[in-house]
Amino acid sequence: MEFPIALMLVQDGITNGAIYALLALALVLVFAVTRVIFIPQGEFVAYGALTLAMLQAGTVPTTLWLLVGLGVAVTAVDGVPALRAGRPGRLLGVAGWNLAYPLGLAALLSILPLQSLPQLAQVALALAIVVPMGPQMYRLVYQPIASAPILILLIVSVAAHLTMVGMGLLFFGAEGQRTPAFSDAVLDLGPLMVPGQTLVIVAVSLTLIVALFQFFERTLYGKALRATAMNRVGARLMGISPSLAGKLTFFLAAFIGALSGVLIAPITTVYYDTGFLIALKGFVAAIIGGLGSYPLAALGALLVGQLESFSSFWASAYKEVIVFTLIIPVLLWRSLNSRHVEEEE
Amino acid sequence: MNAKLSPRLVLGAFLALLAAAPLFLSPFSVTLLNYIGLYAMVSLGLVLLTGVGGLTSFGQAAFVGLGAYTTAALTTMTSLPGWLAWIGASPWLTLLAGLLLTAAVALLLGSLTLRLSGHFLPLGTMAWGISLYFLFGTSESLGGHSGLTGIPPISLFGIVLDTGEKIFYLIWAFLLAAVLTTQNLLDSREGRAIRALKGGIVMAEAMGVNTSRSRMVIFLIAALHACASGWLYAHMQRFVNPTPFGLNIGIEYLFMAVIGGAGHVWGALVGAGVITLLKQWLQDILPKLLGQAGNFEVIVFGLMMILVLQRARGGLWPLLRRLVPVRVDNKHIDESAEALPRRTPPKAGELILEARKVTRKFGGLVANNNMSLEVKAGEILALIGPNGAGKSTMFNQLSGVDTPTSGEVLFMGQPVAGKDSRDIARMGMSRTFQHVKLLPTMSVLENVAIGAHLRGDKGVLSSAWRLDRAEEARLLKEAARQIERVGLGEFMHAEAGSLALGQQRILEIARALCADPCLLLLDEPAAGLRHKEKQALGDLLRKLRGEGLATLIVEHDMDFVMNLVDRVVVMEFGQKIAEGLPDEIQKDPAVLEAYLGGVE
Known part of the structure; x- marks a missing residue:
């Protein structure tokens, strides 16, 4: 292999690895705080990318109706007990977030000239549609069974994943989409031509990782999440509501997912079911970190990115097989380093 | 009179209906029944794995594919090397080959993931499922995405099973054999070990059950059932392609098990039936309703799963059972069965358990300091002390759950440290738990x-x-x-x-x-007992002492202890402060100070 090709592959690997790192961090976070293995993470990637594509095509994204639907469901689930308990204030809050917000967004989208908006505004709108589905999903799917065994939560995750893929097909059709790059600039580094999009991806990923770090270190809510991850019961006794922690975590995960989708849409064609494979690579990375360590997960993500990029050069047909079988030596290593069979909680 | 139906009668009626089914059903319905049988076999494995064992796999479709592709490749390829080609002569040989291959893969996957916590197995099987699917799709020699055709039908006693009506009987014979053997297995010594996996691992290990092995056993059985289903599928369809072996189908199998009722062998059949028929119907109706073509039934299945897991985790089978009043018979106890052989009891007064200068530190905290004690055959020793004295830590050192920082514990003259709970159980130490550990849904x-x-x-x-x-x-x-x-x-x-x-x-x-056992370790046995029950327990323990059993009791109830035991060891702040006969202990100034506080 010639050196410039190798450099290109490395660069490709870093670009994808950065995305996998973001997803892996979100997966570790969700698992730590809620014990949910968040399989539907990938659907947020696809929803983010395809919602942006629809906005850029000038149509009101069909995902908006899902947001409205979920909003109605959450309002029903939370609003009725609030009403019965004679807390109209709470009902108002629930309805505000879950009914007024989606409908307001719908009104806004029908007025705005979507196609001619600046790209950043389109991205913001796409995120505004997709991200709130995260906490809504937590409320409807996971919160009722928050204390169930991990296994049940995992099966529910898989069910939610399938549902979202099916709905993705309904919303976006079977056609793939690719969005225009955020930047056409090319950075010329001797033998290496770095496209602007790569820089955007790496920069955004790094910024987000630093921002998350700051969030967990500096803010009260970040500390609350960390406390919940460490000791759920203890955190609850200290007044941290588990459902708030859950919703907040899912908000972050949905944000990271949708943003990843927006970032990769210009470099790869995204189909309604692409997200799963992307997120699964994030999973491989997270498992490298034992679903517990953020730095190891991020390192794992870079490794997965490199492996994928080099195997697509040497054995492109077997690219996915190679990436997913990487999990086997990782599990072996984890297994050899683990002690006894633990009692399930 | 008992108005309920006998289980044999219900099963017989079901079998009769089943046997007659091809005579009065349309070929299309028979094909559907064939699929239900094949799917039920896979989800039966998942019932065992998920519902009973508390593990799960998303890769069952890949095991089905392994069975199907093994037989397809061996029976259709012409360019096989000589040492392999002879297997292709009969589908029955390829079934064996498929089962062996599947067992090898399952053993590998299992040994990688089963030592880790429960969620690594499903994640590993997920990756394995996807990898195998891509491998089938990209491998030229396996026909890529168009697959392999021209698979011969199975023949049995000279009958060629080349139509749906004929293979129907083979499929259902396989399924029923699988259901009955699974049912038998669950109702046995190994079955109790398997049923202990869900929530009773520490207890089961202390009773000598190798739980890692039990996990592996059910994972293997589930994989082999899937493989056999794939073999039947390949010879029924007479061609294979990768589509039915993808991850989504693997997930569908799990849905069948969960919706049918993952805790019951017949739930697999109910689930497979419901999902297969529902899928048929939804695939008909949804595209018309939504105005586009696609696998929209997954939306319904997904939502159904979420609802079932939120509202009725037992699935449909328990609901169905309420409709048909089948009698549940108590287990029969055969009084004429030969008694089990017993171990040679140690002689009275023989030293059974000895702790020598046991110290256990957790960081800077010394939980046990220089603790020594002895228990002899035919005596009851009580270990008492105020809360936080370190009794539980000491109990863990004695039972081998924890290892002392220094000092040693000898049981029957052999060191306990480094042995796992199973070995210790085998040596004759048996224990109870401070927080009761039993399997609540199983009978006493x-x-x-x-x-x-x-x-x-x-x-x-x-x-x-x-x-x-x-x-x-x-x-x-x-x-x-x-x-x-x-x-x-x-x-x-x-x-x-x-x-x-x-x-x-x-x-x-x-x-x-x-x-x-020759040594009984009891962790607070009298807690929660009423007066009469305590008396009965005391009588029992005295009787056991008379038979030469050594007993160590950790207990709070002073009346109970003082009237029962031979000797008492008192702990405070991790150290032994007194040892002796119950009467002496009750007058010991150090003990009085520890329990009642000093005189100001």
């Missing part, structure tokens, strides 16, 4: 029988084919004997979870006795 009899695990040796295959009945009768008789002995006879067939806490503690003692 079955719970107690777990204690006798090490006194039987019949394995999975003999259990599945009922070759273990003589031994099983002996085990159950022993369990029943111990239950009568501790005075729980009237609750023999009740669910263990329905007993009062005090009775559950007594159950644990019966379970420990079932192991025929």
Whole structure:
């Protein structure tokens, strides 16, 4: 292999690895705080990318109706007990977030000239549609069974994943989409031509990782999440509501997912079911970190990115097989380093 | 008169209907039934794995594919090397080859993930499922995405099973054999070990069950069922392509098990039936309703799963059972069964357990400091002390759950450190737990029988084919004997979870006795017992002492301890502050100070 090709592959690997790192961090976070293995993470990637594509095509994204639907469901689930308990204030809050917000967004989208908006505004709108589905999903799917065994939560995750893929097909059709790059600039580094999009991806990923770090270190809510991850019961006794922690975590995960989708849409064609494979690579990375360590997960993500990029050069047909079988030596290593069979909680 | 139906009658009626089905159903319906049979076989494996064992796999479709592709490749390829080609001569040989290959893969995957916490197995199987699917799709020699055609039909006793009506009987014979053997397995010594996996691992290990092995066994069985289903599928369809072996289908199998009722063998059949028929109907109606083509039934299945898991985790089977009043028979206890052999009891006064200068530090905290004690055959020793004195830590050192920082614990002259709970159980130490650990949905009899695990040796295959009945009768008789002995006879067939806490503690003692121990470690046995029950427990322990058993009790109840035991060791702040006869201890100034506080 010639050196410039190798450099290109490395660069490709870093670009994808950065995305996998973001997803892996979100997966570790969700698992730590809620014990949910968040399989539907990938659907947020696809929803983010395809919602942006629809906005850029000038149509009101069909995902908006899902947001409205979920909003109605959450309002029903939370609003009725609030009403019965004679807390109209709470009902108002629930309805505000879950009914007024989606409908307001719908009104806004029908007025705005979507196609001619600046790209950043389109991205913001796409995120505004997709991200709130995260906490809504937590409320409807996971919160009722928050204390169930991990296994049940995992099966529910898989069910939610399938549902979202099916709905993705309904919303976006079977056609793939690719969005225009955020930047056409090319950075010329001797033998290496770095496209602007790569820089955007790496920069955004790094910024987000630093921002998350700051969030967990500096803010009260970040500390609350960390406390919940460490000791759920203890955190609850200290007044941290588990459902708030859950919703907040899912908000972050949905944000990271949708943003990843927006970032990769210009470099790869995204189909309604692409997200799963992307997120699964994030999973491989997270498992490298034992679903517990953020730095190891991020390192794992870079490794997965490199492996994928080099195997697509040497054995492109077997690219996915190679990436997913990487999990086997990782599990072996984890297994050899683990002690006894633990009692399930 | 009992108005309920006998289980045999219901099963017989079902079999008769099934046997007659091809005579009056349309070929299309028979094909549907064939699919239901094939799917049910896979989801049956998942019932065992998920519903019973608390593990799960998303890669079952890949095991089905392994079975299907193995037979397809071996029976259709012309360019196989000589050492392989002979297998392709008969589908029955390729079934064997497929099963062997599947067992190898399952063993590998299992050994990688089963030592880790429960969620790594499903994640590993997910990756494995996807990888195999891509491999089938990209491998030229396996026909890529168009697959392999021209697979010969199976022949059985000269009959060529080349139509749906003919293979129908083979498929359902396989399924019924699988259901019955699974049912048999669950109702056996190995089955109790498997049922203990969900929520009873620490207890089961202490009773001598190798739980890692049990996990592996059910994962293997599930994989082999899937493989056999794939073999039948390939010879029914006569061609294979990768589509039915993808991850989504693997997930669908899990849905079948969960929706049907993952805790019951027949739930697999119900789930497979419901999902197959529903899928047929939804694939018809949804595209018309939504105006576009696609697999929209997954939306319905996904939502259904979420609802089932939120609202009715037992699935459909328990609901169905309420509709058909089938009698549930109590387990039969054969009084004529031969008694189990017993270990040679140690001579009275022989040293059984000895702790020598045991110190256990957790960081800077010294939980046990220089603790020494002895228990001899035919005596009861009490370990007492105020809260936080370090009794539980000491108990863990003695039972081998934890390893001392320094000093050693000898049981029957051998060091306990470094041995796992199973070895220690085998040496003759049996224990109860401070927080009762039993399997609430199993009967008292079955719970107690777990204690006798090490006194039987019949394995999975003999259990599945009922070759273990003589031994099983002996085990159950022993369990029943111990239950009568501790005075729980009237609750023999009740669910263990329905007993009062005090009775559950007594159950644990019966379970420990079932192991025929020479040392009994009891962690607060009298807690939660009423006065009469305490008296009965005291009488029992005195009787056991008379038989030469050594007993160590950690206890709070002073009246109970002082009237029962031979010697007392008192701990405070991790150290022994007194040791002696109950009367001496009650007058000991250090003990009085520890319990009542000093005189100001």
